[in-house]
Amino acid sequence: MRHRKNTLKLNRTTGHRKALLRNLTASLIAHERIRTTEAKAKALRPYVERLVTLARKGTLHQRRQAFAAIGKKHAVHKLFEELGPRFQERPGGYTRIIRDGQRAGDGSWMAFIEFVDYKAPEKKARKAAETAEAAPAEAQG
Numbered sequence: 001m002r003h004r005k006n007t008l009k010l011n012r013t014t015g016h017r018k019a020l021l022r023n024l025t026a027s028l029i030a031h032e033r034i035r036t037t038e039a040k041a042k043a044l045r046p047y048v049e050r051l052v053t054l055a056r057k058g059t060l061h062q063r064r065q066a067f068a069a070i071g072k073k074h075a076v077h078k079l080f081e082e083l084g085p086r087f088q089e090r091p092g093g094y095t096r097i098i099r100d101g102q103r104a105g106d107g108s109w110m111a112f113i114e115f116v117d118y119k120a121p122e123k124k125a126r127k128a129a130e131t132a133e134a135a136p137a138e139a140q141g
Contacts, residue, residue, distance in 0.1 A: 008043040021047050026075040028095075029083065033114035041097045041113040048113075052094045055084030086117065 010017055024044050027034050036044070051069060054062040058080060067076045087094050093116065100110040 008039060010039060010043060022069070022071055025051065025070055026072045028113060028115075029070075029075045029079050032118050033112055033120075035100060035110060035112050037103075038097070038099060038109040038111040041111045044113060045095050045097065049092065049094055051079060052083055052087055053092070055079045056088055058084055083115070090116075 010020070012020065020040070021044060024034065024036060024040060025048055028044065028048055047069075051066050054066050063076060063080055066079060067073070070076055070079075083094075095113055096116050098112045098114070100112055102108065103110050
């Protein structure tokens with residue numbers, strides 16, 4: 001019987017899978033949005049959500065538990081200093097998965113996984129172009 005066996009194995013050994021989830025978690029925390037395969041995103045979601053819940057509590061014990069799970073100091077710092085307070089009022093559901101179509105090379109379904117309050121950063125080139133266009137108009141007027 002396979003009752004309560006919910007781990008997505010991703011066709012990897014235990015150590016490889018743990019390393020993959022740690023690295024994906026650190027990347028998601030650093031960038032707040034990453035593109036990966038849909039299966040990896042689905043495996044990553046519960047892992048990250050547990051860590052954000054730890055960060056909401058914010059005690060030293062939870063910080064040490066998060067470090068044991070991620071293993072990267074900068075990721076734990078951002079998790080506890082930025083993401084934990086940001087989701088303080090939210091009872092759960094910190095991430096979303098958005099399908100992105102199939103990868104050209106092997107046809108794998110790709111997806112974005114991001115935090116629900118993610119806002120894409122504005123392009124620097126677009127900002128520079130807008131300010132360049134606005135400057136001559138002001139000089140003429």
